[in-house]
Amino acid sequence: MTRAGRPDRAEVVDMLAAFGQRAADTVPDELGSLELTWLIAEFEQRYGIEVDLDDERFAAVRTVDDATGLLREALLASTSPGAAQP
Template identity: 75%
Template sequence: MSTTVLPDRAEVVAMLAAFGQRAAESVPENLGSLELTWLTAEFEQRYGIELDLSDEQFAAVRTVDDAVAVLRGAVLAAAMVGSGGVDSAAPDTGRVDTGRVDTGGVARS
């Protein structure tokens, strides 16, 4: 089965660092609207999903931690749609079982 890895704070900070071509340590905790817009587009491209954030959700993201929460939620929602659900009894490892079987690139009939 294929597993989707939920983004963590370090990954979001690394993405923001790439935006400003700066060291991860210099990424500020508070995000501006331009950084959030870029992060949203980068995230959609990287994970192959579409974020459909309402104006309220977008406005609520003010910090890196807020962005992490929203992005993790988006990956989780996309994985749930793709697999029909998530095993709520499984420990929170930051990974979501998408229910797909990895065939190593070999088509199976």
């Protein structure tokens, strides 16, 4: 797990590699909706937070970099003062 509360691209790629049991260097940059759904569930389990996405935001995530940014935002939001804790 990346310290300072920020998953990086390498960690996201590693999580995606586990989906389909493949090598990290074979993970494509483009994400399908099934891969994204799995990634979010894996992230939620790993970090113990819930990612709340509307359909528009979900549809906007197309690449590994998009997903990395989304997950960083979710983690930062969960640790912000006033954020609901699970």
